[in-house]
Amino acid sequence: xxxxxxxxxxxxxxxxxxxxxxxxxxxxxxxxxxxxxxxxxxxxxxxxxxxxxxxxxxxxxxxxxxxxxxxxxxxxxxxxxxxxxxxxxxxxxxxxxxxxxxxxxxxxxxxxxxxxxxxxxxxxxxxxxxxxxxxxxxxxxxxxxxxxxxxxxxxxxxxxxxxxxxxxxxxxxxxxxxxxxxxxxxxxxxxxxxxxxxxxxxxxxxxxxxxxxxxxxxx
Amino acid sequence: xxxxxxxxxxxxxxxxxxxxxxxxxxxxxxxxxxxxxxxxxxxxxxxxxxxxxxxxxxxxxxxxxxxxxxxxxxxxxxxxxxxxxxxxxxxxxxxxxxxxxxxxxxxxxxxxxxxxxxxxxxxxxxxxxxxxxxxxxxxxxxxxxxxxxxxxxxxxxxxxxxxxxxxxxxxxxxxxxxxxxxxxxxxxxxxxxxxxxxxxxxxxxxxxxxxxxxxxxxxxxxxxxxxxxxxxxxxxxxxxxxxxxxxxxxxxxxxxxxxxxxxxxxxxxxxxxxxxxxxxxxxxxxxxxxxxxxxxxxxxxxxxxxxxxxxxx
Numbered sequence: 363x364x365x366x367x368x369x370x371x372x373x374x375x376x377x378x379x380x381x382x383x384x385x386x387x388x389x390x391x392x393x394x395x396x397x398x399x400x401x402x403x404x405x406x407x408x409x410x411x412x413x414x415x416x417x418x419x420x421x422x423x424x425x426x427x428x429x430x431x432x433x434x435x436x437x438x439x440x441x442x443x444x445x446x447x448x449x450x451x452x453x454x455x456x457x458x459x460x461x462x463x464x465x466x467x468x469x470x471x472x473x474x475x476x477x478x479x480x481x482x483x484x485x486x487x488x489x490x491x492x493x494x495x496x497x498x499x500x501x502x503x504x505x506x507x508x509x510x511x512x513x514x515x516x517x518x519x520x521x522x523x524x525x526x527x528x529x530x531x532x533x534x535x536x537x538x539x540x541x542x543x544x545x546x547x548x549x550x551x552x553x554x555x556x557x558x559x560x561x562x563x564x565x566x567x568x569x570x571x572x573x574x575x576x577x578x579x580x581x
Numbered sequence: 582x583x584x585x586x587x588x589x590x591x592x593x594x595x596x597x598x599x600x601x602x603x604x605x606x607x608x609x610x611x612x613x614x615x616x617x618x619x620x621x622x623x624x625x626x627x628x629x630x631x632x633x634x635x636x637x638x639x640x641x642x643x644x645x646x647x648x649x650x651x652x653x654x655x656x657x658x659x660x661x662x663x664x665x666x667x668x669x670x671x672x673x674x675x676x677x678x679x680x681x682x683x684x685x686x687x688x689x690x691x692x693x694x695x696x697x698x699x700x701x702x703x704x705x706x707x708x709x710x711x712x713x714x715x716x717x718x719x720x721x722x723x724x725x726x727x728x729x730x731x732x733x734x735x736x737x738x739x740x741x742x743x744x745x746x747x748x749x750x751x752x753x754x755x756x757x758x759x760x761x762x763x764x765x766x767x768x769x770x771x772x773x774x775x776x777x778x779x780x781x782x783x784x785x786x787x788x789x790x791x792x793x794x795x796x797x798x799x800x801x802x803x804x805x806x807x808x809x810x811x812x813x814x815x816x817x818x819x820x821x822x823x824x825x826x827x828x829x830x831x832x833x834x835x836x837x838x839x840x841x842x843x844x845x846x847x848x849x850x851x852x853x854x855x856x857x858x859x860x861x862x863x864x865x866x867x868x869x870x871x872x873x874x875x876x877x878x879x880x881x882x883x884x885x886x887x888x889x890x891x892x893x894x
Binding site: 366367370371373374376377378380381384388460461464465467468471472475491495 | 751754755756759760873874877878880881882884885888889
């Protein structure tokens with residue numbers, strides 16, 4: 363593949379990853395959040411495969427397969443089960459309303475361009491165009507965590523943040539050692555399983571998964 | 582001389598093909614919904630029928646009401662001279678770029694809203710207020726998306742953008758280009774009164790926007806307004822298709838390349854019409870209060886398009 367075409371494709375994949383993160387800000391249904399997360403992870407698989415094909419790196423193919431199994435299939439399945447189980451269909455009244463969320467997300471993207479500018483101008487990687495976009499995905503994930511009320515949406519926010527970090531790692535380093543990747547994946551998987559237990563507990567205690575209600579614990 | 586004949590050809594194509602495009606969308610939609618639907622040439626018949634009827638005008642109507650159909654029709658027709666439908670360097674390119682195109686279309690919208698208010702019918706006022714709400718939200722998005730497209734090509738001139746894209750085909754894969762396309766597509770749905778924003782098939786007073794404004798019109802003025810709405814849809818679709826996928830647009834003039842360009846245009850329009858139809862069949866109309874959210878999405882897309890065009894070179 364020609365280097366120019368390769369770098370365009372990588373930038374395109376990164377912006378699609380960011381866009382699917384933004385899609386969460388617009389949708390209202392929790393099932394749609396989970397599907398969006400699965401789609402975003404699939405886009406990351408494509409980005410990793412693209413880099414693997416360019417670098418002829420077998421290890422990256424293994425990483426892509428792991429992402430496919432864990433983030434596209436396993437975690438969404440777990441989350442769908444949780445969502446059905448706690449019978450929560452919609453994100454109710456986020457702290458920040460939709461149009462404002464979108465504007466804030468736009469500002470976060472601009473900010474990440476500003477923050478990443480020195481890195482991008484120093485790097486001579488063909489993938490440098492995607493670095494600010496991956497960073498913006500991290501910020502958007504963080505923003506989802508702080509602006510949504512339901513525990514499930516916050517998990518999705520965490521996973522989107524994690525996706526941003528994974529994309530950043532693969533864009534900036536062309537794959538960290540396999541052992542590190544394995545550690546991260548296990549971490550995420552265990553994190554989701556533990557959080558799933560928490561969601562069940564919150565639901566049991568408060569009859570809702572609105573984490574705002576946890577303030578009641580102070581009294 | 583020849584280039585000006587080309588402009589005449591573009592005008593003629595817009596006038597003749599636009600009702601057919603709408604007819605095609607209606608037919609496809611009917612088929613997708615399991616109805617037989619009227620044939621694709623039904624809009625031509627409707628226009629002929631309306632042009633033949635008498636006009637009924639309220640005694641309260643001012644000159645705005647009389648002038649609006651002509652103004653809307655004329656401004657849309659002028660746009661057809663500026664959009665590269667079949668050939669890329671047009672002689673009128675010097676007269677106006679993408680910004681002129683967009684604001685000519687908005688001029689029509691503005692007068693339509695005024696005409697809706699003019700006769701003081703409650704529906705007209707309602708439609709006008711809704712239309713203005715949407716136009717006010719759509720306008721910054723269009724401006725940003727244009728600058729996104731323009732920043733990639735280094736010019737806001739439509740002919741220039743198309744020629745640049747033909748010369749550098751890999752530029753179509755750049756995220757700025759694609760996101761600007763998506764933003765413009767959403768704005769197109771809003772501006773042309775297509776489904777998630779306005780239902781073009783309904784006369785239900787609580788949901789309609791475009792229909793509410795033209796409710797007071799009858800006969801030939803109504804025909805002009807309908808025809809202008811068809812042309813606006815046609816022009817938006819051909820603008821989108823030629824900006825994103827300009828292949829087939831004639832760069833040098835010969836009968837063969839022109840014939841090819843017309844065929845390519847029809848082909849691209851059919852593909853886009855199918856896309857719009859499928860989208861409209863799958864989507865329900867958004868609640869009016871969620872329309873700003875949709876346009877917010879489109880605004881963000883345009884913003885991302887422009888940042889990635891400017892900051893990633």
